[in-house]
Amino acid sequence: MRIDVLSLFPDFIRQCAQVGVVGRAVERGLLTVEPWNPRDFATDNYRRVDDRPFGGGPGMVMLPEPLSACLAAARAASALPARVIYLSPQGKPLTQAKARELAALPRLVMVCGRYEGLDERFIEKEIDEELSIGDYVLSGGELAAAVVIDAVGRLQAGALNDAESAEQDSFEDGLLDCPHYTRSESLGTEGVPAVLLSGDHAKIARWRRQQSLGRTWLRRPDLLEGRVLDKKDAALLAEFQAEWQA
Ligand SMILES: CN1CCN(C(=O)c2nonc2N)CC1
Numbered sequence: 664m665r666i667d668v669l670s671l672f673p674d675f676i677r678q679c680a681q682v683g684v685v686g687r688a689v690e691r692g693l694l695t696v697e698p699w700n701p702r703d704f705a706t707d708n709y710r711r712v713d714d715r716p717f718g719g720g721p722g723m724v725m726l727p728e729p730l731s732a733c734l735a736a737a738r739a740a741s742a743l744p745a746r747v748i749y750l751s752p753q754g755k756p757l758t759q760a761k762a763r764e765l766a767a768l769p770r771l772v773m774v775c776g777r778y779e780g781l782d783e784r785f786i787e788k789e790i791d792e793e794l795s796i797g798d799y800v801l802s803g804g805e806l807a808a809a810v811v812i813d814a815v816g817r818l819q820a821g822a823l824n825d826a827e828s829a830e831q832d833s834f835e836d837g838l839l840d841c842p843h844y845t846r847s848e849s850l851g852t853e854g855v856p857a858v859l860l861s862g863d864h865a866k867i868a869r870w871r872r873q874q875s876l877g878r879t880w881l882r883r884p885d886l887l888e889g890r891v892l893d894k895k896d897a898a899l900l901a902e903f904q905a906e907w908q909a
Pocket residue numbers: 750751752775776777778779780781794795796797798799800801802803804805807
């Protein structure tokens with residue numbers, strides 16, 4: 664998969680692609696991350712990429728011309744078809760399902776805005792989809808792009824080792840993850856649920872599923888709204904709820 668990123672801070676994007684699971688995916692040839700700086704496509708002597716908003720008011724708006732020229736150059740760098748995404752609070756929320764959808768595409772081009780954002784005419788002409796990583800305001804789209812790169816990069820086949828498998832992650836099946844415990848010299852096994860020490864893999868799997876269901880019910884009941892649980896999950900959750908309310 665190829666991800667091109669339009670950003671005024673290309674070094675930040677490069678660094679995101681050099682660490683952790685994403686860095687390993689790049690090393691394994693599973694992912695390419697290529698930054699493009701709109702300032703390199705500015706046409707005036709001052710290399711301007713922004714200007715004052717029509718109608719007045721605070722802040723600056725990113726000029727359409729450098730962005731369009733930069734996007735054209737990024738598009739031309741590969742024959743792969745691309746979905747062009749603008750990271751903004753006005754976008755649809757990034758979810759695990761959306762991450763999986765994007766991870767299956769051959770190429771993304773992400774546009775990182777700064778200041779008050781992009782000229783709307785560029786958005787209307789060039790952007791396929793706006794995505795938000797949350798209902799808050801960042802100083803630029805680069806951190807949001809880094810989130811998308813990680814969420815999508817780790818889902819590339821071969822990016823995760825068995826021990827890191829994505830299938831068990833929170834939200835993978837729309838539920839929160841169960842609690843995890845490991846060895847501790849200072850704590851020993853104090854506070855570790857006995858089932859996890861039992862060696863009974865069926866019971867451990869049952870406990871983990873029940874914890875995921877129960878935690879989702881307690882912390883994110885919205886994720887269960889409209890979800891039809893099968894008999895097994897419904898019974899596990901009912902048991903968890905009964906114990907919680909006892
Ligand atoms: C122009 N710039 C404004 C700030 N910004 C965000 O707050 C954001 N991006 O994606 N999810 C978000 N929340 C990026 C775009």
